[in-house]
Amino acid sequence: MLKENLDHVEEEIRKACERSGRSREEVTLIAVSKTKPVSMLEEAYGLGVRVFGENKVQELVEKYDALPEDIEWHMIGHLQRNKIKYIIGKAALIHSVDSLRLAEAIDKEAAKQNTAARILIEVNVAREESKFGLMPEAVPEFVDKVSEFAHLKVEGLMTIAPFVENPEENRPIFAYLRKLSVDIAKKNAHNTNMSVLSMGMTNDYQVAVEEGATMVRVGTGIFGERSYAQTNAR
Numbered sequence: 001m002l003k004e005n006l007d008h009v010e011e012e013i014r015k016a017c018e019r020s021g022r023s024r025e026e027v028t029l030i031a032v033s034k035t036k037p038v039s040m041l042e043e044a045y046g047l048g049v050r051v052f053g054e055n056k057v058q059e060l061v062e063k064y065d066a067l068p069e070d071i072e073w074h075m076i077g078h079l080q081r082n083k084i085k086y087i088i089g090k091a092a093l094i095h096s097v098d099s100l101r102l103a104e105a106i107d108k109e110a111a112k113q114n115t116a117a118r119i120l121i122e123v124n125v126a127r128e129e130s131k132f133g134l135m136p137e138a139v140p141e142f143v144d145k146v147s148e149f150a151h152l153k154v155e156g157l158m159t160i161a162p163f164v165e166n167p168e169e170n171r172p173i174f175a176y177l178r179k180l181s182v183d184i185a186k187k188n189a190h191n192t193n194m195s196v197l198s199m200g201m202t203n204d205y206q207v208a209v210e211e212g213a214t215m216v217r218v219g220t221g222i223f224g225e226r227s228y229a230q231t232n233a234r
């Protein structure tokens with residue numbers, strides 16, 4: 001099942017790239033493995049998957065320790081400041097930075113570990129009450145402030161689009177995030193580049209790729225339904 005799912009997602013990404021005149025290499029598929037057992041990740045690894053996404057610190061660290069070293073781990077979930085120390089040096093990219101306090105705490109921990117943490121800024125494009133992320137209009141000033149931190153590298157923006165029946169409904173959301181990133185890139189802030197656009201999940205990654213996603217985060221479409229009452233995935 002995993003192989004068929006992966007092949008399908010891969011094919012859909014390829015087709016979306018083709019439709020939008022992009023090269024397949026511009027898009028990284030993040031296999032979102034949250035709640036799934038290590039054995040399933042090993043199977044995916046055997047099929048060539050090297051980029052995994054997790055939304056909980058403890059789970060990321062446990063899987064990091066259990067799986068081969070050439071995996072790139074992405075922290076895609078809301079992050080509590082007291083847990084940052086566990087993932088610095090383990091997470092290749094933190095997708096969910098949405099407050100100065102959090103940015104400051106990541107900077108401090110990265111400094112302690114003598115490294116620079118790569119981060120994305122999470123934007124609540126759809127202004128959903130239930131979601132984390134900065135309001136879009138707050139992002140430019142936030143980027144200015146965060147660019148002052150010596151141990152942070154801002155690599156781009158991330159959004160979690162609303163859950164919709166028809167993925168086309170999210171097209172304006174993705175287009176908006178892309179425009180925002182282009183506008184910010186023009187300002188050339190120190191320590192900042194806007195090369196990453198993390199957007200699109202199982203329901204809508206094809207549309208996200210058409211609108212310029214450089215990373216799509218696909219869980220269910222690869223690993224199947226998660227068996228828990230979801231509280232924070234969307």
Ligand SMILES: *Cc1c(COP(=O)(O)O)cnc(C)c1O
Nearest residue numbers: 032076201202217218219220233
């Ligand atoms: C769970 C999760 C995903 C993957 O969701 P699917 O709909 O299963 O593809 C993507 N991004 C974030 C932030 C998540 O928490």
